[in-house]
Amino acid sequence: MRRVEVVAPNFKRRLSGVTSTIVQLVPLQARAMGVATLGPGLPADLPKMRWWQVPALLTKPAERPFRIWHARRNTEMLAGILAKHVFRAPLKLVFTSAAQRDHRAYTKWLIRRMDAVVATSARSGSFLKVPHRVVMHGIDIERFRPPRGTGDDWAASGLPGRYGIGCFGRIRHQKGTDLFVAAMIELLPRYPDWTALVFGRATAENSAFADELRGRVRDAGLGDRVRFMGEVPDVVPWYRRIALCVAPSRNEGFGLTPLEAMASGTPTVASDAGAYAEMIVPGKTGVVVPAGDGTAITRAIEAYMADPATAKRQGEAARAHVTARFALAREADALAEVYEGLWKGEA
Incomplete structure (x- = not known):
């Protein structure tokens, strides 16, 4: 001591x-x-x-x-x-x-x-x-890093499609998980190359909320393309495998998810909750939309799904931005x- x-x-x-x-x-x-x-x-x-x-x-x-x-x-x-x-x-x-x-x-x-x-x-x-x-x-920019080999690409996930889009954090209303799911139900039928992943667990008080989201996905016939991953043993590789991260929180304290994604070479569509707007350079490393605005989130996501090359280009800029500032x-x-x-x- x-x-x-x-x-x-x-x-x-x-x-x-x-x-x-x-x-x-x-x-x-x-x-x-x-x-x-x-x-x-x-x-x-x-x-x-x-x-x-x-x-x-x-x-x-x-x-x-x-x-x-x-x-x-x-x-x-x-x-x-x-x-x-x-x-x-x-x-x-x-x-x-x-x-x-x-x-x-x-x-x-x-x-x-x-x-x-x-x-x-x-x-x-x-x-x-x-x-x-x-x-x-x-954040630890050595732990959160861009892909370096085939084990870091989407094919290593074993999931369908060519591109992944991920939402990270506990499943609850505050985190805006429902906004992400609603956007995927609307967009995935138009973009068959994409698969959506929801990472994180639902606590007991949010179990009904999570069950409702799973039911909406099932009713939309998208059970294979919207995967509820739960708490995975190591979430870090998934930031590298996906092409786009979405952080749709309605309110947040700080929120590390966009930094972890951007350090991994993945751009982020985020609400303006927490410190997200102070992390992301709009149009260069991602997009920031008003918190709780499902329509704005959906439109921002669609721009990347329609043009995966933009996601790749902004992901490279995002890595440089986080390395320099965060x-x-x-x-x-x-x-x-x-x-x-x-x-x-x-x-």
Whole structure:
């Protein structure tokens, strides 16, 4: 614990976008500083502190005047406040906000007690009433990469058609899965070379919603061409196999799907939810349409289905765009600057 300079708490067992961020970011941060996670639901190979080591937070690390407690949820902010102000732990508190809505009074109270605040996009920052820095999420551009061989092409999927189009994320109304399915029911009969894939699971409360979507596909006679893939063991190769990604969320926190697709050489049709509009260069790496507008989503998708060469060309540009602006190392470096500013006593 004497070597731990930054603690990244994760107080949610179920996988979420926040958890995914921690899983990807911490190993890279660990190359440059002493960082440890705290909490359930994380891979065993991440650097961790155990619950019985929490009292060690009352002492200073070996080479810093205090530790950084980097929270990403309300519960984690509260824990940091209690540790710092009740138990007098030598901590500075950092909070990353991805929410794109007015915060409730309780959340505002927590945020005002942070020593530094980070927004994951300009849009999420616009809802903060405190000074903050925008640090957009990055992704591992080695893990998410363009196709390199036959195992990465659509033929390797074993599915019908020549081209694939994918929608990734949990199956629920918020994610706009129904908008994607409706677009496919309209378009696939006109474009026989394409097959649509829906990745992700439906939680118990969304099972009726998912069943309804499957029924609509079945009634349209498209059961072989709209595949509900569920949670696959490794979703990464599928970003390379498909020719187009669709991210039709009605609302989103940040949303990594377009970045993962574009880094894999696949353009994205996305709503303007989350930070999608700040990731995609319209007409160059994909298209952005109004959230919830099924007609606009359908028309944008059809342009690519009618001209697969455009998808290929924009996919190449998308890879270059993500490499230049959204590599995970850029996020790690920007956060390191926030931490160093606190350690140096800068406002």
